[in-house]
Amino acid sequence: MAVPKKRTSRSKSRLRKANWKRKAYFNSKKSLSLAKSLLTGKSNSFVYLEIIEDKLEGDN
Template identity: 55%
Template sequence: MAVPKKRTSKSKKKIRNHVWKIKSVEKASKSFSLAQSVLSGCSRSFYYVTERKYFRTN
């Protein structure tokens, strides 16, 4: 038979929510930093194509 689970305490819920928010803030700050370095042209850890050359194949 199915048995109902115990209720999670408010403190555990707040801790989990806080950890989730901290992770999202860290990811956002890293991505913003990477975007700034790419736009300024000072990126050393990210490779990207600056010019596209198109080749015709017949």
């Protein structure tokens, strides 16, 4: 089993944690922006199937 030889410094671990949080922040910001554009119908970058309720009700 691999064991680290020395303890990781606080600054290094804090840098890694900050970088991880920064990536998570930008990913959440991007997904929220995409969700907003889907709700308004202005999305050009995301392809999805749009189900029309009138057609579903007419089949029955």
